[in-house]
Amino acid sequence: MYNITNILEPITLNEALRMYSDNPKLKIIAGGSDVLIQLNHGKFDDVELLSLRKIKNLNNISLLEDGTISIGAMSSFSNTFRNEIINKYLPVLTEAAVSMGGPQIRNMATIGGNICNGAVSADSAPTLFSYNAFLKLVSIDNIRMVPINDFYDGPGRVKLQPGEILTEILITKENYHKMTGNYIKFSNREAMDIAMLSVAVICNVENGVFNDLRISLGVSAPTPIRCYDAENYAKGKSFSKETIETIGQYAKKSAKARNSWRGSKAYREHLINILSQRAIKEAIKRAGGKC
């Protein structure tokens, strides 16, 4: 059933990087909830796996001295949504993590695997796009910091270079401080379903005005996207009904929605408009505002 020829299980990151540099054909496995399905579907022949599970500290979540939050790539979704730092400072990521899969999947699946798998439906992606997260990509002789917004390359494709491992996801203080938000996952059923559409809003509002608004969408284009036209329109505007409706229209225009068996293009566009507005209103409410 599985064409696995070998599993390497390094216990340090350096060891893993060396093994990967010596043999870039190794297939990284984290929680395995995507890799094993792909193996079962015959996507790889005679694959040699490089498991990250025994590497200590790769699942740590910490608040750094300058206020940056570091999330280890091997943090499972359960570990993420139960973490105090995440709950206190990045509650929208908690919402996204809880909405993912079911309990068994959330215990196994890692946030790093969710990003590196490149799926447009990845539940962590829209929220991390809206928090302007950076990815730390480490190889044997290099470290790159890449904005997550530049990491996706197409459906199921990300810009990992040979020998690179994602080790951390970083969110700087100015990207979450005094921000509220909301994540909405719309799917055919409540549990164990992939999103038909997802929206993550992060905003800073004050005295009835949008200082900063970020809207990201999943499953509305070949990759997760930010709705920059909607965001630019909102800046400095008071949050009246008309403003929020116009933002919804701009969000719809940013999308490159398509037909799929989960939902038609027209239905997705309707969802983008309505759910963006709903998430914005909830974010304003959470900031103590009224609209």
Ligand SMILES: Cc1cc2nc3c(=O)[nH]c(=O)nc-3n(C[C@H](O)[C@H](O)[C@H](O)COP(=O)(O)OP(=O)(O)OC[C@H]3O[C@@H](n4cnc5c(N)ncnc54)[C@H](O)[C@@H]3O)c2cc1C
């Ligand atoms: C029943 C079921 C339900 C699911 N429901 C959802 C859902 O609701 N929402 C959702 O978003 N997803 C869902 N998924 C998909 C999957 O669980 C997630 O994408 C998960 O986060 C993948 O993480 P993983 O640790 O299992 O990754 P793996 O399967 O181990 O790896 C995924 C990919 O990332 C690469 N990779 C992993 N870690 C790294 C790293 N640190 N550096 C470089 N490359 C790496 C691997 O080589 C592989 O290509 C579901 C899957 C199943 C089986």
